[in-house]
Amino acid sequence: MAGTNEVDFSLDGEVFGAGDGTGPAAAAAPAKPLGNPTLVVDHLHVSYRVFGGKRLGASTGFKPSLYRRLFERATRSVGAVSEVPAVRGVSFVAREGESIGIIGRNGAGKSTLLRAMAGLMPYSDGAVYAQGQCALLGVNAALLTGLTGERNVMLGGLALGLSRAEVKARFDSIVEFADLAEFIHLPMSAYSSGMAARLRFAISTAKVPDILMIDEALSTGDTAFQRRSRDKINQVRAQAGTVFLVSHSANAIRSMCERALWLDKGQLVMDGPAEAVLEAYNRAYNDAAA
Numbered sequence: 001m002a003g004t005n006e007v008d009f010s011l012d013g014e015v016f017g018a019g020d021g022t023g024p025a026a027a028a029a030p031a032k033p034l035g036n037p038t039l040v041v042d043h044l045h046v047s048y049r050v051f052g053g054k055r056l057g058a059s060t061g062f063k064p065s066l067y068r069r070l071f072e073r074a075t076r077s078v079g080a081v082s083e084v085p086a087v088r089g090v091s092f093v094a095r096e097g098e099s100i101g102i103i104g105r106n107g108a109g110k111s112t113l114l115r116a117m118a119g120l121m122p123y124s125d126g127a128v129y130a131q132g133q134c135a136l137l138g139v140n141a142a143l144l145t146g147l148t149g150e151r152n153v154m155l156g157g158l159a160l161g162l163s164r165a166e167v168k169a170r171f172d173s174i175v176e177f178a179d180l181a182e183f184i185h186l187p188m189s190a191y192s193s194g195m196a197a198r199l200r201f202a203i204s205t206a207k208v209p210d211i212l213m214i215d216e217a218l219s220t221g222d223t224a225f226q227r228r229s230r231d232k233i234n235q236v237r238a239q240a241g242t243v244f245l246v247s248h249s250a251n252a253i254r255s256m257c258e259r260a261l262w263l264d265k266g267q268l269v270m271d272g273p274a275e276a277v278l279e280a281y282n283r284a285y286n287d288a289a290a
Helices: 066-075 110-117 149-159 164-178 193-204 223-238 250-256 274-289
Strands: 037-051 081-095 099-103 125-130 134-138 211-215 242-246 259-264 267-273
Touching: 037 110, 081 110, 081 125, 081 242, 081 259, 099 110, 099 250, 099 274, 110 125, 110 134, 110 211, 110 242, 134 193, 149 164, 149 193, 164 193, 193 223, 211 223, 223 242, 223 250, 242 250, 250 274, 259 274, 267 274
Parallel strands: 081 267, 099 242, 099 259, 134 211, 211 242
Antiparallel strands: 037 081, 037 125, 259 267
């Protein structure tokens, strides 16, 4: 099943089980009323299929002829196919008003999980059920570098489902949020990574989504931008939305999220209050380095 399934989760507070903030890992979480489930990830598996690979064989100790080397170079990848598991059996439930951080080392499967949740990546097993619209904001979010920032605002707004009139009405606030008034008419290719990140965030949140997913997009912003971003995230949560934040910054997770998921090698290691998960994560890797 390649896409994200949209269903109605109006369950009058029924508990879904482990990972919904009620398990042992979440026992220390402060009492806070949350709404209905907005996203359910059920035993999700995502694998990459890798084509090609060096053909293995016994070495004779002799250097092969030039013809032989050229022939082997052309044929050594033929038929070599392997699958790399990126996400393995992850399950959890997110609810209205939650802000959830996703932490883990490079290659842990954080971004892959986020893309699968957003319906942008097929998964090999399991299911994802979403209530409402998902908006994925990542450092690699599609912006056309050959077009101006102004044109990207229009295209991005239309992609969010806004009308031309609605995009024009929100244009000034988008530009002000991104702090790009002097550069909005320049092509995106002239923007720094921080400028592009600010514009992506401003466009993606021009229409408050039901589920906002942020993949490292705040790491390139300055202090003022991060403050505005936190305000926007709080606005999403205040409107019964759900926020996911993938970040290597413990401070960002700590300040923006009350719950965290710890991934390692594609598996969910811990799901609970952000401070408790961050403490366990840091302790695990500090002990390993000692």
